[in-house]
Amino acid sequence: MASISMATVVLLLFCLTFALWFIALVTPGWAVFKSDSTENEYQMSIFYLRVCNYGECEVHPYKLTVNTFFNAFMYETQVETFLATVASGICCIELMRNSENPTSTKVLIVAFIFLFAEIMECIAAIKLIAPSIVFAGLSSMSFKTPYSAILAAVGILTGVSGWVMNFVQYNRMRNRVTQSPTSDQPISLNNEPTRGNDVISANGSKSDQV
Template sequence: MARTILEKLLIVLYVVTVVLWLISMFTQGWLVYSIDFGDQTYATFQMSLFYYKNCLRKVCITKLGTDDDNLEESMPTWTEIQSLSITAVVLCAVCCLLFILSDPYFCKKFKRTITVFQIILNLHAISVLIELVLIIRMTVYNATEAQNHYNSISFKVPYSIIIAGVGWLAGVNGCVVGYIHHSSLKKNNREREGPNQESTAYAHTVRHTDQPPPYGQPPLEYTNVHAPPENYSMPMYTK
């Protein structure tokens, strides 16, 4: 069974979403700023979801992010942002694997029923919502930090949030394409069930009409329709 265009597009969107979310997870662009000390000395700060790097005069220190070492009060906890990102990536990756493994072209033992496909769509929608919460939380944190700091601190573009946002758009498109494909599958099933129900009803009617004749009566196909009636008497001819 060949894959349809919608199925191929879904696989591409799932893979793109997972890859972009993985890239954003480990890049140091969730919070980026530099501090100008006025004597041509700059300090830079870069943050990923698992660690942050602070550089001063070409000397950089990298530390693992823990809840005991929160950077600011307005910052979400490290556990929160890490759990949101990991959950979204894992759910989307599971959806991608389930969709590929349930393809008859790839694996004939595991059939992709409408129920299985509905589960895949729901899990993917949940992953998209979780990633959206993460993006909103970190965007609000960046905006809050930019308002509460001095002019000597210049905030850079949080490129990791942008990468995650592009992946989120791919995930939303995956949801839309998935539900369109789901609707087409349900429509095709209804069209296939229609002729099957008619043939089943016809077979049921044939079984009811093909009943044995009453006791003592010959079958219909052996009844002589040209035989005279029972009370018929031969006419008498006289010379």
């Protein structure tokens, strides 16, 4: 019963991580700041920059920007976050399938796939959050809550928790296999008689002699 409840918790944590990362992927809240001089509000997404002024917003894809280095930087980030989100979704599907026929091998495969997803999301989050913090300290612009970055960070924490519990579940399943009840049963090699059979045969030989 404990293993079933742990598997359910792992599935919920992984699905929650996927949901948080997906929302962070499609929302323009990785960096939200407002210019004090122009009154423009800039909302940074993974795929575009949205500029709003008095309720009217314009979307500017990063591929149209002049800075080639920035375009390459954002393209790498897009690939990393997309791979992380897709990998976490695959883990959720595999866990649902594994619930019907749980095996330690499937649990281990999910652990490796989700570890890859965690690494990709951490790299992307650090690349986007760290420059925003530095820029916020040096700029005169007013910064607002980067809700997409917060969602991604919470997803990383829930993902780490789910990954640890998934690994604990793997160890329990491995121990259950090695400590199965069949290993406690006596094993007869080469059809050798047991001591009980020796006593019976000895008594039988004595009776025959009498």
